[in-house]
Amino acid sequence: MRILVTGGAGFIGSNFVRRMATRPDVDMVTLDALTYAGNLDNLEGVAGRHTFVRGDICDADAVTKAMDGADAVVHFAAESHVDRSIATSAPFIRTNIEGTRVLLEAARECRVRKFVHVSTDEVYGSLGATGYFTEESCLAPNSPYSASKAGSDLLARAYCETYDLPVVITRCSNNYGPYQFPEKLIPLMVIHALEGRELPVYGDGGNVRDWLHVADHCSALEAVLHAGVAGEVYNIGGRNERTNLEIVKMILYIMGRDESLITFVKDRPGHDRRYAIDASKMERELGWTPAYDLERGLTETVAWYVAHREWWESILSGAYREYYERQYGVEL
Numbered sequence: 059m060r061i062l063v064t065g066g067a068g069f070i071g072s073n074f075v076r077r078m079a080t081r082p083d084v085d086m087v088t089l090d091a092l093t094y095a096g097n098l099d100n101l102e103g104v105a106g107r108h109t110f111v112r113g114d115i116c117d118a119d120a121v122t123k124a125m126d127g128a129d130a131v132v133h134f135a136a137e138s139h140v141d142r143s144i145a146t147s148a149p150f151i152r153t154n155i156e157g158t159r160v161l162l163e164a165a166r167e168c169r170v171r172k173f174v175h176v177s178t179d180e181v182y183g184s185l186g187a188t189g190y191f192t193e194e195s196c197l198a199p200n201s202p203y204s205a206s207k208a209g210s211d212l213l214a215r216a217y218c219e220t221y222d223l224p225v226v227i228t229r230c231s232n233n234y235g236p237y238q239f240p241e242k243l244i245p246l247m248v249i250h251a252l253e254g255r256e257l258p259v260y261g262d263g264g265n266v267r268d269w270l271h272v273a274d275h276c277s278a279l280e281a282v283l284h285a286g287v288a289g290e291v292y293n294i295g296g297r298n299e300r301t302n303l304e305i306v307k308m309i310l311y312i313m314g315r316d317e318s319l320i321t322f323v324k325d326r327p328g329h330d331r332r333y334a335i336d337a338s339k340m341e342r343e344l345g346w347t348p349a350y351d352l353e354r355g356l357t358e359t360v361a362w363y364v365a366h367r368e369w370w371e372s373i374l375s376g377a378y379r380e381y382y383e384r385q386y387g388v389e390l
């Protein structure tokens with residue numbers, strides 16, 4: 059099977075490429091623009107198992123070339139950070155909506171047999187104290203990021219209905235694990251704790267997220283790639299609801315650091331209060347279950363960031379950008 063993986067130099071995409079690189083019957087092309095979030099260091103060790111193409115998913119020619127001969131597309135490429143979307147929404151609309159449209163058009167032309175559109179639970183908006191998001195929940199996004207993802211989901215759905223493109227949409231909860239860009243909650247807090255800096259918790263720290271180890275997200279996506287039914291949506295989640303404050307305290311406990319590092323800061327505008335996923339359809343129909351419990355996953359994740367100081371220091375210093383300029387001879 060030949061797969062085109064978009065966004066494969068990012069956090070989840072690179073974990074997926076690494077997983078699929080162990081499958082002898084899979085041939086992969088990774089298409090990634092190497093934005094600030096893309097990092098070839100994330101793909102170290104699998105260079106011989108996929109073809110890396112630097113390209114923008116909004117560029118129809120680059121996409122068509124990269125998709126040539128593909129049986130399936132697994133589409134991760136996106137602007138992914140909510141806070142950035144609040145500061146500037148334009149790149150989110152461009153990549154997440156227009157980029158997805160370009161990919162869907164190319165997938166029609168190339169007659170791919172499966173298009174896995176990797177989306178997020180954030181398209182459902184925010185929950186109160188009880189209840190879960192199911193695949194039937196209404197889309198009610200609250201940030202420019204989640205609105206752009208919801209837009210891309212609706213386009214993907216429309217291409218399936220209108221053109222019979224075999225699209226499957228997945229909506230996953232918050233991921234954590236190795237290679238996550240250090241702007242996101244867990245790596246940011248681990249790095250701040252390592253450096254003895256304040257840990258900035260938004261608002262009262264009572265917002266709830268449903269955490270899933272990235273390896274479990276990737277195993278779910280592999281199951282969807284093989285057995286997901288065209289036109290269907292699959293929710294993916296870990297049944298690991300925790301408040302942000304609980305997560306930050308767990309990190310400090312694992313690291314043996316003092317809770318006095320916690321600092322409450324101004325809240326995120328439009329901050330979704332609670333996400334919780336009902337993943338029973340994935341479990342029932344595709345036989346998927348997560349392997350990690352949160353305590354083990356978080357302990358291993360903290361250990362990974364401690365052991366990979368060079369990886370995150372090169373991001374924080376900006377050195378990883380210079381590497382691409384040398385590699386590609388272009389300023390990014």
Ligand code: NAD
Binds near residue numbers: 069089090097176233
């Ligand atoms: P990320 O920001 O770490 O990686 C995104 C990747 O996409 C980067 O490598 C970047 O270079 C690439 N990219 C961005 N714009 C591009 C463009 N125009 N053309 C080609 N490549 C481009 O993101 P992530 O956290 O790995 O998320 C991957 C996908 O999973 C996203 O679609 C996101 O919405 C979804 N998702 C993420 C989470 C999470 O917790 N991180 C949870 C559910 C769903």
Ligand code: DAU
Binds near residue numbers: 230232259260266
């Ligand atoms: O739910 C899936 C989504 O999870 C994905 O679609 C997004 O791509 C991904 O970024 C993530 O979105 P969140 O906004 O939930 O993740 P983030 O790591 O930015 O924040 C997690 C929670 O922690 C959120 O309630 C905001 C809070 N937070 C975040 C940061 C960066 C803080 O309290 N302090 C911080 O410094």
